[in-house]
Amino acid sequence: MPMDDRKLDVLRAIVEDYVATQEPVGSKALVERHHLGVSPATVRNDMAVLEDEGFIRQPHTSAGRVPTDRGYRLFVDKLSRIKPLTPAERRAIERFLLGAVDLDDVVHRTVRLLAQLTRQVAVVQYPSLSRSAVRHLELVPISTTRVLLVMITDTGRVEQRLVELPGPISADEVTALRQAINERLGGKRLSEAPTQVHGLVEEASGGLRAAMTALAAVLLETVVERAEERVALAGTANLARGGMLDFQGSLRPILEALEEEVILLKLVSEVDAGNAMLRVRIGDENEIEDLRATSVVSTGYGPGVTVVGGLGVLGPTRMDYPGTIATVRAVARYVGDLLAQN
Amino acid sequence: MPMDDRKLDVLRAIVEDYVATQEPVGSKALVERHHLGVSPATVRNDMAVLEDEGFIRQPHTSAGRVPTDRGYRLFVDKLSRIKPLTPAERRAIERFLLGAVDLDDVVHRTVRLLAQLTRQVAVVQYPSLSRSAVRHLELVPISTTRVLLVMITDTGRVEQRLVELPGPISADEVTALRQAINERLGGKRLSEAPTQVHGLVEEASGGLRAAMTALAAVLLETVVERAEERVALAGTANLARGGMLDFQGSLRPILEALEEEVILLKLVSEVDAGNAMLRVRIGDENEIEDLRATSVVSTGYGPGVTVVGGLGVLGPTRMDYPGTIATVRAVARYVGDLLAQN
DNA sequence: GACTGGCACTCATTACGCGCGAGTGCCAAC
DNA sequence: GTTGGCACTCGCGCGTAATGAGTGCCAGTC
Numbered sequence: 001m002p003m004d005d006r007k008l009d010v011l012r013a014i015v016e017d018y019v020a021t022q023e024p025v026g027s028k029a030l031v032e033r034h035h036l037g038v039s040p041a042t043v044r045n046d047m048a049v050l051e052d053e054g055f056i057r058q059p060h061t062s063a064g065r066v067p068t069d070r071g072y073r074l075f076v077d078k079l080s081r082i083k084p085l086t087p088a089e090r091r092a093i094e095r096f097l098l099g100a101v102d103l104d105d106v107v108h109r110t111v112r113l114l115a116q117l118t119r120q121v122a123v124v125q126y127p128s129l130s131r132s133a134v135r136h137l138e139l140v141p142i143s144t145t146r147v148l149l150v151m152i153t154d155t156g157r158v159e160q161r162l163v164e165l166p167g168p169i170s171a172d173e174v175t176a177l178r179q180a181i182n183e184r185l186g187g188k189r190l191s192e193a194p195t196q197v198h199g200l201v202e203e204a205s206g207g208l209r210a211a212m213t214a215l216a217a218v219l220l221e222t223v224v225e226r227a228e229e230r231v232a233l234a235g236t237a238n239l240a241r242g243g244m245l246d247f248q249g250s251l252r253p254i255l256e257a258l259e260e261e262v263i264l265l266k267l268v269s270e271v272d273a274g275n276a277m278l279r280v281r282i283g284d285e286n287e288i289e290d291l292r293a294t295s296v297v298s299t300g301y302g303p304g305v306t307v308v309g310g311l312g313v314l315g316p317t318r319m320d321y322p323g324t325i326a327t328v329r330a331v332a333r334y335v336g337d338l339l340a341q342n
Numbered sequence: 343m344p345m346d347d348r349k350l351d352v353l354r355a356i357v358e359d360y361v362a363t364q365e366p367v368g369s370k371a372l373v374e375r376h377h378l379g380v381s382p383a384t385v386r387n388d389m390a391v392l393e394d395e396g397f398i399r400q401p402h403t404s405a406g407r408v409p410t411d412r413g414y415r416l417f418v419d420k421l422s423r424i425k426p427l428t429p430a431e432r433r434a435i436e437r438f439l440l441g442a443v444d445l446d447d448v449v450h451r452t453v454r455l456l457a458q459l460t461r462q463v464a465v466v467q468y469p470s471l472s473r474s475a476v477r478h479l480e481l482v483p484i485s486t487t488r489v490l491l492v493m494i495t496d497t498g499r500v501e502q503r504l505v506e507l508p509g510p511i512s513a514d515e516v517t518a519l520r521q522a523i524n525e526r527l528g529g530k531r532l533s534e535a536p537t538q539v540h541g542l543v544e545e546a547s548g549g550l551r552a553a554m555t556a557l558a559a560v561l562l563e564t565v566v567e568r569a570e571e572r573v574a575l576a577g578t579a580n581l582a583r584g585g586m587l588d589f590q591g592s593l594r595p596i597l598e599a600l601e602e603e604v605i606l607l608k609l610v611s612e613v614d615a616g617n618a619m620l621r622v623r624i625g626d627e628n629e630i631e632d633l634r635a636t637s638v639v640s641t642g643y644g645p646g647v648t649v650v651g652g653l654g655v656l657g658p659t660r661m662d663y664p665g666t667i668a669t670v671r672a673v674a675r676y677v678g679d680l681l682a683q684n
Numbered sequence: 685g686a687c688t689g690g691c692a693c694t695c696a697t698t699a700c701g702c703g704c705g706a707g708t709g710c711c712a713a714c
Numbered sequence: 715g716t717t718g719g720c721a722c723t724c725g726c727g728c729g730t731a732a733t734g735a736g737t738g739c740c741a742g743t744c
Contacts, residue, residue, distance in 0.1 A: 026707050040716050044708070062707050062724050104501070138482045140492065147501070150482065150492055158490070158502045159442070236578060237597035251593065256580035368736050381688050386737070404695045404736050688743075698733075704726085714717075 009036060011055055012079045014047075015067050019318055020243065024064030069317060071281035072295070076280050083322040089117060092320045094228050100338070104125070105155035107232050110311065110335050115141045115235025117327045120315035121258065123298075125268045126230035127155035127308040127339070129223060134193075137214075139178045144168040145286045149218060153190070155308050155339055165216045166210045175213065177208060189292050192218050193223045231264045238315070246293065246316035255292040258314075263288055268298045268310030277307075278329055293317065297324050303330035303340030311335070348440045352388045353379060354421045357409050358604035361660055364584065366406030411625035411659060414482055414637070418622050418663050425664040427672050431459060435676050445469070445498035449574050450678050453654065457577025459669045462657035465640075467610045467682070468572035469650040471565060476527045476535075481520045481557075484509040491560060495532070497650055497681055506559045508552045517559065519550060548681070555619065571604045580657070588658035589637065595632040600656075606631055610640045610652030619649075620671055625659045635659065639666050643674040645682030653677070 012033040017025040027040040027047060036043065046318060047065055050056045053175055055071035058064070067075065085093075096113040100106040106126050132153035140148040146169050150160045184200050185193065196218045204212040236258060239251055251327035257263050266287065270279070279301040286292055291314070298312025313324060343498040355376040369382040369389060378385065389407055392398045397594050399411035400406070427435075438455045442448040455544040456464035465578040470683055474495035489511050493501045509537065522545070526538050538559045546554040578600060581593055589596060599605050608629065612621070633656070640654025653674055655666060 002435060024707090028707075040707095040715055041719090045716085048709080058708085060725065061721095062705095064707070125735085134486060136490075138480065138492070140478060140480045140489075140494070142494065148478075148492075148494060150480070150490075150502070152484065152490060153480065156504070158492075160492070160500045162500075167604075179406060223677075234601060237601060239594070240594035242596055250577050250582070252582035255582055259576060259579060309744085327351050366736090370736075383688055383690090386685085390738080400737085402696060403692085404734090406736065476704085521735095597700095686731100686743105686744090690742100692737105692739090694735105694737075696733105697734095700729105700731085702728090704728105706723105706725095708721105708723075710721090710742105711719090712717105712736090713719100 004046070006036070006038070008074075008079060009034075009049060010043055010046045011067070011071060012075060014065055015071065015075045015079075018066055019320055022318065024059055024066050026064035029064070032184075041320045049182070067266075069320075070320070072140050072282045072317060073285070076325075078320040080325075083326050085326055089327070090330070092117065093331060097334055097338055098180070103158070106156075106335065106338060110331060111232040111234040113132065113311055114147065114331050115238065115327070117331070118313045118315070118324050119235075119241070120313045120319065120324070121233070121235045122311070122313050123264050123268050125265060125309040125312040126232070127153070127157050127302070128269075129153065130155065130191045131189070131302075131306070133158060133187055133189045135187075137179075137181050137185060137328045138173050141169070141171065141174050143147050147174060147215075149196060149215060149222075151219075151222065155303075159222055161218050161222055162280065163215055165214050169211055173208060174210065178213060180204070180212075181215070189266060194220060229261065229265075231261055233258060233264060236279070242316065246318060248293070254294065257288055257290040263291075267291075267296050267314065268312045270298075270300050270307065270310055279312075280321065280325065293319075295319055297321070297328050299328055299332045300341075301336045303336055308339070313339055346388070346668050347537070348378070348380070349388045349392060350416075350421060351376075353392055353409070353413060354383055354417060356389075356392075356398060357413065357421075360408055361468075361662055365658065366408050367400055371406070371595055373459050387565065391658055397494045409541055409660075414624045414659055414663070415627070418624070418667075422664040422667075427668055430575045430673070431669070434459065435673060438575035439676055439680055442589045445500070448498075448677065448680060452673060453574040456653065456655055456670070456673050457580065459647075459673070460655045460666050461577075461583070461658070462580050462655040462661065462666070463575070463577045463651070464655050465606050466574045467651040468574070468651040469499050469605060469644070470611075471495065471499065471501065472533045473531070473644075473650045474499060475495055475531050476496050476607065477529075479520070479523050479527060481513070481523075482515050483516050489516060489556060489557075491564075494563065495645050497645075501564055503564055507556050511553055515550060515553065519553060519640070522546070522550075522554075523557070531567050536562060541668070542675040565582055571607075572605055573610070575600060575606060584658070588660060590635070596636065599632040605633075609656065610647065611635075612640075612642050612652055620667060621654075621661055622663065622667065637663075639663070639670050640668055641683075643678045649682070 013030050014025050017033060030043055031040050047056065054064045054068060055074055056065040057068050059066060094111060096109050100109050107126055111122045111124040134151060134153045135153045135154050138150040140150060142148055145165045147163050147165065148160055149163050150158065180200060184196050188196060197219050201212050201216050211310040236255065239254060256275050283292055283295060286294065286296065294314050295317045296312055296314045298310055300307035300310050304306035312328060355372050358368050359375060362536045369385040372385055373382050379468040389398065393610045395468060396410060397416055399410050401408055416631055435455060438451050442451050449468055453466040474497045476493060477496050478494045479628055480492040482492065484490055485508045489505050489507065491503050491505050523542060526542050527535065530538060539561050543554050578597065581596060623638045628636065628638065636656050637659045638654055638680045642649035642652050643649035654670055
């Protein structure tokens with residue numbers, strides 16, 4: 001059966017009221033606060049149907065209705081028009097991001113900004129190495145058998161690793177290695193690094209072979225294992241707002257989940273390629289067990305149309321979806337622009 | 343009046359029981375669980391005195407006694423013998439720290455380890471720049487008007503900043519700058535950097551003067567402003583243990599405080615020089631308003647006797663002080679040893 | 685003088701009963 | 715399909731009562 005228009009209106013009204021008041025909403029209050037042109041009794045009928053279809057439920061008999069995860073889902077998919085940001089918010093974003101001196105700084109500012117604007121937990125992934133291109137690789141001799149490998153990407157990210165060489169090495173040899181590596185990798189996307197690195201080792205002349213092998217191992221490790229690793233978090237205090245009414249009193253599993261970087265990355269990194277950038281995962285839809293009481297709004301960001309990382313926020317399923325979505329989207333765009341300027 | 347021995351025993355027993363059970367402890371339960379050789383009535387008399395002196399209090403008439411902050415203070419100062427670590431704990435520490443590849447890695451592992459062992463919030467400061475010495479400074483040309491300044495310290499910390507130069511610069515000039523900077527700063531403690539850097543600018547020959555001035559500005563900023571900035575945090579989920587019985591239900595201000603790096607640094611950095619390394623701040627004694635319901639156990643760490651940073655844990659005033667103190671001390675020593683090996 | 689047993693008293697916590705009222709479901713009427 | 719009416723449900727708040735852990739005090743004992 002096609003979804004009746006008024007029933008959708010009722011659902012929207014319920015979601016909006018519940019998000020605002022945090023209390024189950026009844027038929028009478030609904031018709032008063034929203035000017036649906038019908039009587040409470042009619043609304044009650046609609047609500048009964050909505051409940052049958054699993055979009056709302058009553059916490060107990062003789063209480064108002066509360067949206068279910070499915071209800072929020074429908075609300076997000078069909079009902080919410082995008083809420084434009086206020087000028088004040090736009091100004092806040094600009095002011096916040098303008099002063100950034102550093103990639104680190106950009107990420108930190110962004111995550112705090114997001115947490116502040118949405119009043120929720122914010123997560124920002126550092127520009128992923130695998131989706132960046134190498135701008136420059138530098139070898140810094142530390143001792144005769146140790147060099148520091150510094151990699152700078154076009155997104156401004158700097159990664160360094162100490163490499164223990166199998167034998168002593170001269171300054172000239174370091175220069176040769178540096179040049180070889182830069183010729184091979186300079187400008188290349190890191191996703192193609194593995195093949196390039198193998199080529200490097202094979203090309204290496206006898207005396208440098210051993211050193212190059214050690215360097216290659218570290219390079220691959222950096223690219224493959226640590227590739228997506230870094231992520232910033234802020235706003236956990238916002239979980240404790242609303243007097244633990246959300247999350248049935250137990251913040252602990254959520255805080256625990258948020259301490260795992262792997263989980264945070266899962267939240268913001270876009271696994272399914274073909275979607276329209278912005279993703280909303282509501283309650284149940286979350287893969288992570290401990291976050292089934294929360295919703296996650298996330299999106300990719302990057303200079304122009306390319307995506308180099310993800311960011312998003314996490315909060316109670318009872319959240320202001322239109323507002324949150326608008327903010328997340330806007331912040332992602334601003335950050336992307338910032339990276340593009342670089 | 344001198345503190346009666348048995349009264350101290352009573353206080354110790356109260357603290358221990360309260361820490362274990364989280365419930366006010368009465369006279370009868372006390373004599374049962376601890377074999378003080380006296381009757382409940384006697385204990386009651388002692389308790390009345392202890393209460394007058396401000397070491398314990400009753401939450402309400404006809405309830406047992408609970409230690410006050412002053413009570414915990416006395417307990418920590420006078421009563422608690424050091425609880426040796428279990429072999430299992432020692433093994434855990436070693437296993438955890440052994441695999442570290444990186445300074446970053448060391449700090450991360452340490453903070454997680456601390457949180458896990460103490461079951462509390464752990465804070466670890468990165469080795470402070472100002473107390474480290476420069477091992478090497480590297481200049482990496484990014485474009486003709488931009489260089490990346492990379493600083494490596496003897497504690498393994500690597501700091502990088504992008505420097506915008508006033509005008510284009512050649513490869514030879516970069517080499518000259520690199521050499522000049524390394525000659526001046528190599529091996530020097532960073533606390534003496536400011537004077538050295540000024541010297542650098544004055545010595546710089548005409549053509550390099552402008553570039554050197556830009557570099558010097560960034561160097562000073564790195565040393566002075568960012569000097570102590572970095573700090574790692576873990577175990578916030580532990581705050582939510584104990585069903586919010588501690589912290590009278592409101593986790594929020596504490597989580598908020600923990601999001602401020604400045605505050606975290608205050609917690610673990612040793613401000614007063616002359617103390618015996620390990621410091622315990624109990625409840626009220628905390629400078630930060632929002633942390634008046636918590637206690638902080640912190641200490642300095644570093645290779646050998648020198649202190650390059652601080653670490654510690656934060657938890658409810660009702661915490662296992664002897665155990666926590668032992669763990670913090672042990673972890674600090676292990677980390678110090680690890681840094682010394684480098 | 686220090687310790688002990690006894691006893692009256694306090695008071696938070698728990699349980700129970702009860703009325704209130706928001707909100708529902710159903711039905712007959714429009 | 716919509717509406718007003720009405721009986722019904724049931725969580726919430728509140729006052730009262732019972733419970734019991736724990737105390738303070740006092741008189742007696744070593």
